[in-house]
Amino acid sequence: MRSLQDTLYNWLTIKVVAEARPDDKSAQDTxxxxxxxxxxxxxxxxxxxxxxxxxxxxxxxKDGETHKNRFPIELIDVMLEQIKNEPEKYHNYE
Known part of the structure; x- marks a missing residue:
C-alpha cells in the first residue's frame, strides 16, 4: 500500500489536471x-x-479526527503546466 502522503500527492496532482481538462477521460479515471x-x-x-x-x-x-496536509503549488501544478506547455504530447484519447 502506498503511504497516505504519496497517495494524497498523486491524487491532488491529477485532480488539478482533471479539473482543468474535464473531457480528459484518462485524467478523470486516474x-x-x-x-x-x-x-x-x-x-x-x-x-x-x-x-x-x-x-x-x-x-x-480519519478515525474521527480532522487532519490537514499541505503541498507547494508549484510542485502540484507541474504536470498541468507541462501539459499546457506541450499540448501535442498530451492528446485526449477517448
Whole structure:
C-alpha cells in the first residue's frame, strides 16, 4: 500500500489536471482511482482542497479526527503546466 502522503500527492496532482481538462477521460479515471485508494485503503472522509498561495491544503477526517496536509503549488501544478506547455504530447484519447 502506498503511504497516505504519496497517495494524497498523486491524487491532488491529477485532480488539478482533471479539473482543468474535464473531457480528459484518462485524467478523470486516474483521479477516481486515487480517490478510491484514499477512501477504501486509507479510510479518509470529507476530503477537501483549498489553495492559498504558496500552498494547496488538503483537509480530511480519519478515525474521527480532522487532519490537514499541505503541498507547494508549484510542485502540484507541474504536470498541468507541462501539459499546457506541450499540448501535442498530451492528446485526449477517448
Amino acid at each position: 483521479m477516481k482511482l486515487f480517490e478510491s485508494i484514499l477512501i477504501d485503503d486509507h479510510h479518509l472522509k470529507e476530503i477537501s482542497v483549498t489553495k492559498e498561495d504558496p500552498m494547496y491544503y488538503v483537509s480530511y477526517k
